[in-house]
Amino acid sequence: MSRNVAIVGVGHSKFGVRNDVSLPELAWESIKMALNDAGIEQKDIGYVVVSNVGGWSSEPLPAVVINEYAGICPTGTVRVEAACASGSAAVKLAYDMVASGHVDIAMAVGVEKMNESPTPTVVEFIGRAGNYFWEFQNFGLTFPGYYALYMTAYMNKYNAKEEDFCKVAVKNHYYGARNPKAQFQKEITVEKCMASRYIAWPIKLYDSSPITDGSAAVILASEEVAKQLTDSPVWIRAIGYASDTSNLSKRENFTSLKAGYLAGERAYKMAGIDKENVLKVFDVAEVHDCFTIAEVMAYEDLGFAKRGEGIEMIRNEETYIGGKIPVNLSGGLKAKGHPIAATGEGMIAELTNQLLSRVEKDRQAPIKNGYALAHNIGGTGHYAYVTILSLSKS
Amino acid sequence: MSKEEKKTMKEMYDSQMKQFFEFVESMKKSLGVPMFPDMKTGRAQYLDQREITLKFVISIENIKDFFNALADGKLLATKCENCNEIYFPPQRDCPKCKASGLGWIELSREGELITFTQINVKPYSFSHYDDYIVGIVRLPEGVNVTAWVREKDPRKLKPGMKMRLEIVKREPENYYTYEWVPVK
Numbered sequence A: 001m002s003r004n005v006a007i008v009g010v011g012h013s014k015f016g017v018r019n020d021v022s023l024p025e026l027a028w029e030s031i032k033m034a035l036n037d038a039g040i041e042q043k044d045i046g047y048v049v050v051s052n053v054g055g056w057s058s059e060p061l062p063a064v065v066i067n068e069y070a071g072i073c074p075t076g077t078v079r080v081e082a083a084c085a086s087g088s089a090a091v092k093l094a095y096d097m098v099a100s101g102h103v104d105i106a107m108a109v110g111v112e113k114m115n116e117s118p119t120p121t122v123v124e125f126i127g128r129a130g131n132y133f134w135e136f137q138n139f140g141l142t143f144p145g146y147y148a149l150y151m152t153a154y155m156n157k158y159n160a161k162e163e164d165f166c167k168v169a170v171k172n173h174y175y176g177a178r179n180p181k182a183q184f185q186k187e188i189t190v191e192k193c194m195a196s197r198y199i200a201w202p203i204k205l206y207d208s209s210p211i212t213d214g215s216a217a218v219i220l221a222s223e224e225v226a227k228q229l230t231d232s233p234v235w236i237r238a239i240g241y242a243s244d245t246s247n248l249s250k251r252e253n254f255t256s257l258k259a260g261y262l263a264g265e266r267a268y269k270m271a272g273i274d275k276e277n278v279l280k281v282f283d284v285a286e287v288h289d290c291f292t293i294a295e296v297m298a299y300e301d302l303g304f305a306k307r308g309e310g311i312e313m314i315r316n317e318e319t320y321i322g323g324k325i326p327v328n329l330s331g332g333l334k335a336k337g338h339p340i341a342a343t344g345e346g347m348i349a350e351l352t353n354q355l356l357s358r359v360e361k362d363r364q365a366p367i368k369n370g371y372a373l374a375h376n377i378g379g380t381g382h383y384a385y386v387t388i389l390s391l392s393k394s
Numbered sequence B: 001m002s003k004e005e006k007k008t009m010k011e012m013y014d015s016q017m018k019q020f021f022e023f024v025e026s027m028k029k030s031l032g033v034p035m036f037p038d039m040k041t042g043r044a045q046y047l048d049q050r051e052i053t054l055k056f057v058i059s060i061e062n063i064k065d066f067f068n069a070l071a072d073g074k075l076l077a078t079k080c081e082n083c084n085e086i087y088f089p090p091q092r093d094c095p096k097c098k099a100s101g102l103g104w105i106e107l108s109r110e111g112e113l114i115t116f117t118q119i120n121v122k123p124y125s126f127s128h129y130d131d132y133i134v135g136i137v138r139l140p141e142g143v144n145v146t147a148w149v150r151e152k153d154p155r156k157l158k159p160g161m162k163m164r165l166e167i168v169k170r171e172p173e174n175y176y177t178y179e180w181v182p183v184k
């Protein structure tokens, strides 16, 4: 059977417009932090999984460019793509390398430099991420446009208002303002969100995550090695995964993301968690809030709320610290930023720090059960990964 | 409305890029390298001296009937004669029963709007159009079709509305595609 796997080191760069660094320099910021955190050297790493979607950035083989810069040659490596969930996919592959016994230590590092291209080009690249031939070529959908299809349907079915969704943005900016790594460190109001311009009706600028440069790294080790390296390992208890159709026209409904739901079910089953009880199990969660509608659907897909009641959760501020389950205390993709393929490692790094109670005091969740959940969606529900972390091994 | 505001998004994007390239060219002339300070932060940047244009060639050999029919004013889907599954977008192969060389059926022209959005911030290659509405419509055959909706104001639309499909010429590119029209 597979071996237990622990997180022994994490690194997380400042997210934002990072034109002060190149792609490998940006990756190195996180790699160095993770190496120091784990107390290991490059030669100790048995395999490196690099997540990077690219297209907007200049290096077509980012894995080898980063590894050379970081002094990790000739370690085995690969670059993975699962759109915005690439980072979690990288963690999954690194996890498998360790769990299977192939290596004792593996690293997942995500990096994205979206600002190497002008904004219209980036909008074009992300808009093409779905089904290029049938849904982009003729109809020019954009990333916010795809999620707006969900928001329109959700608002219609459950009588939700644009103001309700803005409350997600207000919460995530509130915590982003307390995270020095966040792209936006400023609180906003519902009024400010409502006054922002439409980018894909009914999605407004403030419903949307920004274009972000950033990196994050996670070092994983087998139980035996983890025990030598640290007194405070964070265990990966489960990684659930699923996918959905490339064409949005083939989706069963537009009020939930089926892949996110299925990935959650799989993760809960693997970790032996009863879905009815999730609010009693998790101390904190990071969910994929590329747009405010995505966070609301995540509440329901993960069983934090019943169908149609995710919007109530945010109306009632139940996902702030002190509520039923604190969500996106990092600021989320919305305020911390969304460097596409680094978002997954960013979530895992954040939750590791949350579980070890080492984030800024005013955004630290009280850790009681020692359980955390990362929900990472790729594209518009095309890919989904749900990772469950715990301070206890079993 | 001032003349400035009437500019399309493409004209705006293009003039911003033109200004930017002129600025970098002038820097390059004085410094001898394509190096310039970022306008907001002052951090040193290097402008790529190579350029790539992406324009793909995509095989439609096995679904060319779809495009021929479109030019004749029809919207087709494929149907598996073995297991009756209907495919839109059309595909040659039926993954359900592994049959190949699927036959063609013409789709109904009326359906129900499931959801929609209006694209306000457009990708570069769509930036010459006015804001457009994209909708997904469910047909009686049980397949959904994504296309533009002929309407300017998204507030006038609602999921559940009846829609009629029209084959239209897309301008200024001048090619046939299909579009949803609200049934009044």
Ligand SMILES: [Zn+2]
Binding pocket: B080, B081, B082, B083, B084, B085, B094, B095, B096, B097, B098, B099
């Ligand atoms: Zn068949």
